[in-house]
Amino acid sequence: MTFYQQQVQILQKELYSKGYLLNQVIRAKKFIDNNFSKGINLNDIAGEAFLSKFHFIRLFKTYYGVTPYQHLMRVRVAEAKKMLQSGMVVSAVCYEVGFESIPSFTKLFRAITGTTPFAYQNKKSNIE
Numbered sequence: 644m645t646f647y648q649q650q651v652q653i654l655q656k657e658l659y660s661k662g663y664l665l666n667q668v669i670r671a672k673k674f675i676d677n678n679f680s681k682g683i684n685l686n687d688i689a690g691e692a693f694l695s696k697f698h699f700i701r702l703f704k705t706y707y708g709v710t711p712y713q714h715l716m717r718v719r720v721a722e723a724k725k726m727l728q729s730g731m732v733v734s735a736v737c738y739e740v741g742f743e744s745i746p747s748f749t750k751l752f753r754a755i756t757g758t759t760p761f762a763y764q765n766k767k768s769n770i771e
Contacts, residue, residue: 664694664702665706667692667693667694667702668692668699668702668703668706668707670691670692671688671689671691671692671699671703671711672703672707672714674687674688674691675688675711675714675715675718676718679715679718679719679722679740679741680719680722680739680740680741681741682741683715683741685699685700685711685712688711688715689711699711716751716755717755719740719741719742719751720740720751720752720755720756722740723736723737723740723748723752723760724756724763726739726740727760727763727764728764730764733745733749733760733761733764736748736760737749737760748760
């Protein structure tokens with residue numbers, strides 16, 4: 644066994660020492676990915692993993708490098724980009740991906756992509 648393989652095994656034992664916990668976090672991530680457009684919250688997601696929300700947040704961040712909320716927002720914005728490229732109206736996209744207000748959607752979209760939803764849609768349509 645090489646040094647590299649030994650180090651990978653050590654890290655794997657430290658980070659993924661309890662396989663059932665990893666499976667629960669993966670289950671919760673899939674729940675987020677499949678239900679992003681609904682009004683899900685941390686209690687719903689942690690409940691899907693059968694973990695307390697504080698323990699769940701720590702595990703999720705350890706495994707994925709972001710909090711469950713950050714992942715949810717990234718999934719919503721990624722889906723919004725697809726919808727905007729298809730020509731949907733910005734306000735319809737906002738509500739379709741699970742946001743409750745256009746200003747909060749615009750602010751988060753801009754924070755993640757560096758541009759507003761309207762500008763993103765116009766830029767993509769001008770390229771075509």
